[in-house]
Amino acid sequence: MDIGNDTGRAADSVVAMLEAKIVSGELENQTPLPAERELMEQFGASRTVIREAISKLSSRGLIETRPRFRPIVRKPDYATVLHACGNVVQHLLTERSGIKNLYDSRVFIERALVREAAVAARKEDIVNLKTALEDNRQAIPDSQEFYRTDVAFHGVLYRIPRNPIFPTMHEGYTSWLAPQWDRMLRSPERNEVNYLAHKAILDAILERDPVAAEEALTNHLKAAWEFVRVTFDWGDE
Amino acid sequence: MDIGNDTGRAADSVVAMLEAKIVSGELENQTPLPAERELMEQFGASRTVIREAISKLSSRGLIETRPRFRPIVRKPDYATVLHACGNVVQHLLTERSGIKNLYDSRVFIERALVREAAVAARKEDIVNLKTALEDNRQAIPDSQEFYRTDVAFHGVLYRIPRNPIFPTMHEGYTSWLAPQWDRMLRSPERNEVNYLAHKAILDAILERDPVAAEEALTNHLKAAWEFVRVTFDWGDE
DNA sequence: GTGAAAGTTTGGTCATACCAAAGGTAACTC
DNA sequence: GAGTTACCTTTGGTATGACCAAACTTTCAC
Structure with a gap:
């Protein structure tokens, strides 16, 4: 040898x-x-x-x-890929534009995911979504817990295509896109708003209405971005 | 220091x-x-x-x-991230399921991209698409060149959101998803088929019909996969 | 000025040595 | 005998110094 x-x-x-x-x-x-x-x-x-x-x-x-x-x-598995990317990604996030690009890509992906969910979600997916939403609702008073259930709710969407690449991407988004925003900028009031946004998304999915689902998701994420942007007093996008 | x-x-x-x-x-x-x-x-x-x-x-x-x-x-830039991932991704592609997952994710993304194109493409995007399609048509007899223009056509779609993350993903897909398939399994006949598929996609985009565009794209990529699958005599997907 | 030859720098590798922390063991306490 | 403690061994982290061959520079001849 x-x-x-x-x-x-x-x-x-x-x-x-x-x-x-x-x-x-x-x-x-x-x-x-x-x-x-x-x-x-x-x-x-x-x-x-x-x-x-x-x-x-x-x-x-x-x-x-x-x-x-x-x-x-x-x-090596999908998480390994994430790990390998992480080292480099962090450099791209030092500039605001990098964060914006990553966030926009997330919005883009999730729009497609909820659309997919609306037309193709299976019974079990629906059950998972309902469960996640209920967990989310119950966690409204506890911001720490709400964050967890928030992530989990979105996570269900990423699992619907049954392609391990998507959950991996989700993990990337949640770990790279400044979890500190989400964790710190929360309050029961905002939690309530976000819960209702999640509910609107799920309702649209239950109605099998991809357009409404995509719109609800878009509003949800855009609003979240806007909140962060204003809070940190960033200029225009 | x-x-x-x-x-x-x-x-x-x-x-x-x-x-x-x-x-x-x-x-x-x-x-x-x-x-x-x-x-x-x-x-x-x-x-x-x-x-x-x-x-x-x-x-x-x-x-x-x-x-x-x-x-x-x-x-560090977006290509750097790709480079960092590449080393690991290759391990996931040794199994057929890994290839399938990656390809499926590509289909998923491109479906969303053509939909986006249909509803939001700007004049310049349209011009770029038309140019790319024409290049593609002219290259039908030359499989080597056709491959290049094929990739370029899809590349235009990835640039429409004006988010550098997408072109990077495109580069990943083209470099990881066995370029050897595309390069080797080509013939003027298949090139013709693929050209027409591209044309169908563009036509739908020009009609501003996201549903038709998504369908055309899906057919295109599914057919390509099917061709590879059969050619290499892989079992069911 | 151009190309070849000679000299210098520098990356790749090896061998060796030392330290401190991890791991294991034997002695020791209760 | 279970739990500590003291001690010894292994092993990762780092430093030196040396050597080679390839890359880089300079010199020199034509």
Whole structure:
């Protein structure tokens, strides 16, 4: 098991081999990687190379590293993609335009989602939506809890297409789009407003009216953006 | 300029500092990074640490590294996010379900895009679509060229919302969803079919008929998928 | 001025060493 | 004997210093 070509990056070979062992399951998921000194023997490479490989795997989300602990193998999944993006996305969000773009894309996606829901939601989806809405209603007095149920309600919409990519996107939106807004700018009054918005969306879905659903969703998210914008005294959009 | 805390990762401090210098522009975009031995002096760290930092920055897409050359500074943009995702996404595409999910999400997005186009396309968008379609028509005999114009036509749709996130997604779809399918499975006959599908989409947009546009787009992409599926003799979807 | 040759810089890799924290073990307390 | 504590070993984080080959510069010949 030696390292074939040498175009100036032995670490990449190690990365590739470890990558293969991870996806193949030879290195079991959630299991700590062998010690560095053992890997260097295994691959016939210096510790320098091994460490670089580990660093790269970490950046790619294939292993989880804590400061002084053994890296933990993590088989790549959709959340891994999110994790990999996160590092970079944060830079784009330092400018207002970046936040706006991300938020707009969310509105765009969710508009399509509620439209989809209105025409294609199954019985179970409807049940989930109703449950989520009820949880939402009951949480109105508790802003902390309301935030959670708010996210959960939208989350149901993302699960309707039964494509794991959408819940992943949802997770991205909620984790990147300044959760601090939502958590901090809440009050029972605003919670009530948002609950009613959710109810309007669900009502339109129950009516199987995609146009109304999309409109209700759009109003909901636009209003939320407007509230944030005004509160933080940002200029025009 | 020493390294403050020490929770077991001096490299991260260096990463953070370099990161700051990159986003602030102190390290100009498209400019080579200082030599490693210079950086170690600048940050008072060993070469080990400097190299690890460079590796991390590379993984995050903030610098571009070629085997034996100085890393080139690259201010993070939307393409950088794509780049960061790409490494991981590829793992999800080894399974058929991953490909299917990605393709379905593309269909979902484009459905929403053509709908948007039908109701909100501006004059310039229409012009761009017409031009792209005409290019597409003229390229029918040349499959290589047809592929290019095909991608370009869809690309116009992604630019209509004027949100850079969408063109980025488009780039992701075209680069991840097996370009080899599109490039290899083409023939003037199929090109003709696809051209007509594009024309149907544009016609619906010109009619300002979102329902018809969405339907035309859906048929187009579903047919393309079906063709690939049958050609590669995959089982049911 | 142009291209080749010689010299210098610099990235990639290795070997070695040290430290401090994590992990494990044996002794020790109650 | 369960729970501590003291101690020893392993192992990740970092620093040095060295060497090579490829990239970069300068020199020099024509």
